[in-house]
């Protein structure tokens with residue numbers, strides 16, 4: 649069997665994208681690992697299967713029904729797998745690349761006036777993910793901005809007040825350091841470092857150990873606050889730099905949900921004076937995170953489709 653694929657990335661968080669609108673492809677863990685293998689396959693941090701939300705519901709996943717009940721126009725679904733074959737609820741960079749892929753396939757068109765022609769309303773593409781409905785719009789500079797929905801600090805008020813609810817041990821550290829859990833539909837633990845040189849010197853070749861052990865694992869963001877600035881829009885903004893160790897992958901060049909988690913953690917640590925807009929520098933580029941007035945968080949950044957091909961499985 650041959651599959652047609654597209655290779656894409658969002659700030660160098662890279663994906664193999666497969667269109668499967670009629671739900672004909674069996675994407676088991678071994679197939680995912682074959683596709684993401686950087687020597688024996690195509691190579692990527694994850695696989696994105698574009699399928700119909702109705703087929704997800706028909707396969708017995710209640711999230712499919714929940715998405716269509718909340719947003720009937722969310723007819724397309726991002727089925728996301730990490731490089732190791734595990735299923736992840738959400739991928740922020742992936743949603744942007746999914747939108748670019750759906751555009752290329754002609755399933756949606758954001759149009760010159762920013763209006764999507766199908767599966768959308770008011771120029772906004774609504775799509776289903778295991779982390780709920782996500783809404784994407786295209787900015788004049790070609791970036792995709794995703795309303796990532798609500799986020800939480802799972803440790804509750806106690807964690808918010810203390811500023812941490814986990815201990816994180818990175819290889820080479822003498823002792824664990826405090827980390828704050830942030831839930832973006834998928835789990836994150838954010839740790840602040842003193843400076844950029846410490847960030848550059850981190851050994852992330854092995855997964856940081858997090859205690860108490862999160863029930864479903866966690867992505868870990870190591871972050872350095874770089875100070876405040878004025879955004880091109882004139883609004884106050886913060887700037888941070890981060891590296892990330894992704895659950896099910898290892899260190900990646902970028903993580904969209906991780907960028908949101910890192911910005912939201914630093915915003916919480918900074919307190920009432922913190923800005924809502926944040927620029928997040930990652931090894932693969934830069935994204936923008938905005939805490940929206942309705943309690944949701946928005947992620948904006950580029951999405952690139954690089955090449956297409958066929959692979960015999």
Ligand SMILES: N[C@@H](CCC[C@H](N)C(=O)O)C(=O)O
Nearest residue numbers: 736739740741834903904905
């Ligand atoms: N790189 C993604 C996150 C992908 C899923 C993550 N590894 C997990 O298991 O939760 C992003 O851009 O958000």
